[in-house]
Amino acid sequence: MIQTSPDTQWPRWEIFKQDSEKRPYQSVGSVHAGDPNHALLTARNVFVRRPAAVNLWAVREDDILIATPEEVATHPEVLQTPGEGDTYHVGVKKSHKRSMTFVDLVGTLQATGPGDALRQASEAHADALAWLVFPESAIARTDDDAETVESWFAPAKDKTYKQQQYYGVIGKHVGELKREGRMPRRATEEPHVADHKVYDHPHDATPEQVKTPEVQQ
């Protein structure tokens, strides 16, 4: 492909987050950043603002080989992708439920290159929707000393956040209001109960029932 203008984009880094020592690393999304440290610092702000985490990895897009079974079937040469022999990390995507990301890292294997790693991964996890492999040497990782854990990851644990429904202005699900006849049947109709129009705001009408739910964990 002919490039008409220089590419001024920073490289893309795939971010792998570990929520707790017992959980696998998961691919949670990507950041653009100029270098490994920048990628990690930015990822901390983008992906670890609230939920708990104990570790972050950043891996350059260029160092990751990803393929679906369909791609392997139509382009088997992907299994020949050359590269360095190394310990390779293997990620598999097993469900469509969580859209583009949330690939779990399931373990490591020894491979002569990314193609070989992909071949081994596809054999070991034949039922996956996609495989992802990258060498150990490509990982930029957060330090696991106490200071880093304390300043990068501890603050998020104390930060709860309000569930979306906390902000509900009506205060209860719209279906409930409809069943009670408190919602107009046509856009131009005023709220009513049976034949009586309801001029009051639902909040005022049933103060006990429309309390906003407690913040949930």
Next chain:
Amino acid sequence: MTAPAPTLTEIQQAALIRKLTALADDEIILAQRGGEWTGHAPILEEDIALANIAQDELGHAGLYLELRRALDGTDPDALAFTRSAEDYTSARFVELPKGDWAFTMLRQYLYDAYEALWLDAARQSVYAPLAEVANKAFREERFHLQHTALWVERLALGTPESTRRTQDALNALWPYVGQLFQPVEGEAELTAAGVLPDLSAVKARWDGLVVPHLSVQCGLSLPPAGAEQPGRDTHTEHLAPLLDEMQRVYRAHPDAELW
């Protein structure tokens, strides 16, 4: 878990209220300046990152104002959103307009270094509620400092234009920095009592951290130090319009209960 707070004299209490308010005011104004980048930062990831940092700073202001509330019962929201420029006690350093990205990152860096070191020292406060707050906020601030130190370095050593902009930002900001280290009225007594950190010791540590980073690591030229600083009752022309915008919603809906 924590020792009971020492009994403060009325004069000490008034000085502590002044100090807590000044700390909070700096955070509120800087957070507002940081928030001005929301939707405008040079890259989406940094837009999110700076918004997070600004939110953290606002959170610190909340912590300081809760400490004040414990002393005199004043409502933090009312303090933030109803005081006008003449009652605010922010430093001029944080009031300056947001400038370009280099100015924003450099100011945030200089401030983060000051705040991280101040909080680090405040963790030793004999006033237990302040020590607790400092412990909590220090964690976040140390992370902010890493982020902004990295940015200042990348900008200073980036392209000729980014170097020029970073040096320009340093030239513009340096004369204002001193005000952050200026004690409020009565602060010396609280420092002597171990309630507040010794500002001159914080400044010495700050110099030891910031000066080599800027000059050696980043290759920037340090401008001469600023002249004598005015008190925190003297503001730039930029504060009043900032407050107008920041306080508009609160002032329009003074009775709102849920924010």
